[in-house]
Amino acid sequence: MREKVLVYSRFAKSLMQRIGARFELMDAAGKPPQDMFGPDQLSGIRAMITAGGTPLRGEMMDQLPSLGAIVCYGTGYDGVDLAAAAQRSIAVGHSPGANAASVAELAVTLMLAATRRLLVADNYVRSGDWAAAKPSPMMRPQAGIAGRKVGVYGMGEIGRKIAARVAAFEGEVGYFSRSRHEVPYGYFPSLAALADWCSVLVIAVRAGADTHHVVNADILAKLGQDGYLVNIARGSVIDQDALLQALTDKTIAGAGLDVYAKEPYAPDALTALPNVVLTPHIGGHTLESHVAMQDCVIANLESFFAGRPLAYPVR
Amino acid sequence: MREKVLVYSRFAKSLMQRIGARFELMDAAGKPPQDMFGPDQLSGIRAMITAGGTPLRGEMMDQLPSLGAIVCYGTGYDGVDLAAAAQRSIAVGHSPGANAASVAELAVTLMLAATRRLLVADNYVRSGDWAAAKPSPMMRPQAGIAGRKVGVYGMGEIGRKIAARVAAFEGEVGYFSRSRHEVPYGYFPSLAALADWCSVLVIAVRAGADTHHVVNADILAKLGQDGYLVNIARGSVIDQDALLQALTDKTIAGAGLDVYAKEPYAPDALTALPNVVLTPHIGGHTLESHVAMQDCVIANLESFFAGRPLAYPVR
Numbered sequence: 001m002r003e004k005v006l007v008y009s010r011f012a013k014s015l016m017q018r019i020g021a022r023f024e025l026m027d028a029a030g031k032p033p034q035d036m037f038g039p040d041q042l043s044g045i046r047a048m049i050t051a052g053g054t055p056l057r058g059e060m061m062d063q064l065p066s067l068g069a070i071v072c073y074g075t076g077y078d079g080v081d082l083a084a085a086a087q088r089s090i091a092v093g094h095s096p097g098a099n100a101a102s103v104a105e106l107a108v109t110l111m112l113a114a115t116r117r118l119l120v121a122d123n124y125v126r127s128g129d130w131a132a133a134k135p136s137p138m139m140r141p142q143a144g145i146a147g148r149k150v151g152v153y154g155m156g157e158i159g160r161k162i163a164a165r166v167a168a169f170e171g172e173v174g175y176f177s178r179s180r181h182e183v184p185y186g187y188f189p190s191l192a193a194l195a196d197w198c199s200v201l202v203i204a205v206r207a208g209a210d211t212h213h214v215v216n217a218d219i220l221a222k223l224g225q226d227g228y229l230v231n232i233a234r235g236s237v238i239d240q241d242a243l244l245q246a247l248t249d250k251t252i253a254g255a256g257l258d259v260y261a262k263e264p265y266a267p268d269a270l271t272a273l274p275n276v277v278l279t280p281h282i283g284g285h286t287l288e289s290h291v292a293m294q295d296c297v298i299a300n301l302e303s304f305f306a307g308r309p310l311a312y313p314v315r
Numbered sequence: 316m317r318e319k320v321l322v323y324s325r326f327a328k329s330l331m332q333r334i335g336a337r338f339e340l341m342d343a344a345g346k347p348p349q350d351m352f353g354p355d356q357l358s359g360i361r362a363m364i365t366a367g368g369t370p371l372r373g374e375m376m377d378q379l380p381s382l383g384a385i386v387c388y389g390t391g392y393d394g395v396d397l398a399a400a401a402q403r404s405i406a407v408g409h410s411p412g413a414n415a416a417s418v419a420e421l422a423v424t425l426m427l428a429a430t431r432r433l434l435v436a437d438n439y440v441r442s443g444d445w446a447a448a449k450p451s452p453m454m455r456p457q458a459g460i461a462g463r464k465v466g467v468y469g470m471g472e473i474g475r476k477i478a479a480r481v482a483a484f485e486g487e488v489g490y491f492s493r494s495r496h497e498v499p500y501g502y503f504p505s506l507a508a509l510a511d512w513c514s515v516l517v518i519a520v521r522a523g524a525d526t527h528h529v530v531n532a533d534i535l536a537k538l539g540q541d542g543y544l545v546n547i548a549r550g551s552v553i554d555q556d557a558l559l560q561a562l563t564d565k566t567i568a569g570a571g572l573d574v575y576a577k578e579p580y581a582p583d584a585l586t587a588l589p590n591v592v593l594t595p596h597i598g599g600h601t602l603e604s605h606v607a608m609q610d611c612v613i614a615n616l617e618s619f620f621a622g623r624p625l626a627y628p629v630r
Contacts, residue, residue: 014456105460109427113428118433125593146417285456
């Protein structure tokens with residue numbers, strides 16, 4: 001008999017098929033599980049799969065009295081109340097590093113597209129304005145990455161991969177992180193100092209209570225009017241209202257965003273702006289990244305049901 | 316008295332101002348100089364500035380009997396009839412390498428934007444389709460660059476900078492070029508062999524009669540249905556009709572193009588496609604690249620008027 005696994009968030013078909021071949025999936029499809037399943041069904045659930053950003057608190061865990069493992073799809077686990085899980089002796093696992101290359105690639109894609117004004121340029125060609133030699137202030141040349149100062153906030157696996165890619169473009173890389181790392185980039189003692197120094201700030205920090213809204217109006221003012229902000233971490237790290245203001249009044253030059261305060265949603269004031277590039281939380285959204293993340297989910301579930309510690313526990 | 320310099324192509328104000336501070340510019344603004352200036356004015360012209368891709372043949376040179384120097388703005392000089400210039404003892408100069416980092420950066424920007432379907436993703440957010448969870452076949456995950464085989468055609472300064480950037484994304488780089496170079500990438504003996512091997516083909520070859528339409532229907536078929544084409548060199552290298560056909564019937568997955576058969580113009584059949592990213596020949600269009608190219612133009616003109624060989628001659 002296959003083990004039962006509750007699917008707490010909405011996932012792509014490819015994941016459901018692959019995991020579903022090994023486990024009996026009880027798919028809540030993003031709805032409250034107690035609306036989808038009866039108490040007797042819920043009481044039999046020992047493991048669940050969730051997206052790391054989806055809120056999962058103690059009250060929910062109490063609906064699942066047999067729950068022993070929460071397996072996050074992806075690197076993040078900021079939605080999971082770790083203290084509540086620990087109190088209930090529930091193990092929490094994730095997919096460390098499995099999507100790092102994919103997320104770092106999207107971060108650099110957003111950085112390049114924003115600074116080279118790719119969307120404006122593509123529209124300039126498609127609209128016929130180029131053929132008509134129509135003047136366009138947005139098409140004025142901008143600074144390239146070569147020689148630019150690029151700040152990376154967070155020096156985990158994703159941050160390191162972003163830094164290595166930026167360095168290949170002959171940009172100068174600096175970083176701020178809770179602790180200094182053995183990396184060939186300049187360390188700044190605070191996010192404010194990093195923002196003061198750089199003209200592109202890439203957010204790659206793990207989200208949590210300590211990073212909530214740390215990118216605020218002050219930090220954006222330090223980034224300055226030639227500055228660009230890129231976020232592939234979590235929307236909660238940025239004060240989104242302050243960012244909207246800074247983009248609208250040209251306190252900064254532009255932004256590339258994959259994550260937002262409330263998902264799936266980007267406010268109208270943001271989607272109306274020409275100086276931003278917006279993607280729908282697709283950082284880890286490549287074929288090889290999905291396979292690697294599924295590998296971690298399967299390994300975590302198999303180790304749990306075999307009575308062993310999780311293969312990739314959150315530490 | 317300042318020396319007179321004919322401006323043969325259309326250039327940005329910033330260039331005109333900086334060069335105009337040192338030389339007396341006679342601006343034909345992209346029109347035939349004989350329509351703008353009288354024969355006595357034309358006969359006094361000893362040097363001219365042109366965009367390398369603008370056609371400049373012997374008949375035009377004969378309108379300028381005192382012409383001694385053709386100075387190309389940028390790396391390219393494919394529009395200039397070098398044999399005709401040599402026959403008339405006219406020196407030809409350019410700006411070698413001055414825009415290499417900028418052009419390589421745009422090549423990688425186009426590669427990333429095309430393979431990660433950035434325009435589709437941005438539109439998915441802006442249209443509200445993301446918030447509405449609307450299914451979108453174009454948003455299905457694609458292969459990232461990590462582990463992809465990326466072919467670079469041409470291993471000059473721009474090709475080498477493209478290869479170095481792609482390698483930082485953990486892509487595997489191969490190349491084809493007239494001659495083998497001392498670079499850490501696999502060499503392929505023909506463009507066909509390279510296209511057969513890779514799934515992203517980046518065109519970085521110098522344009523000329525020998526490269527005219529070498530990227531044809533056969534090469535595109537070898538690139539295959541997961542394949543992407545990127546061109547930042549010259550439109551003439553690609554058979555544009557064959558490319559349109561390949562993009563429309565999904566012989567290849569997509570393309571990122573900065574250059575076209577006829578500029579400034581991209582055909583309607585191309586601008587209607589969702590699987591392309593189009594920029595208006597802005598490869599060298601960064602602040603630092605413009606300054607570096609202007610430096611080369613000034614150095615070429617100053618050496619010419621001082622009676623010395625050009626500082627940056629075409630070899």
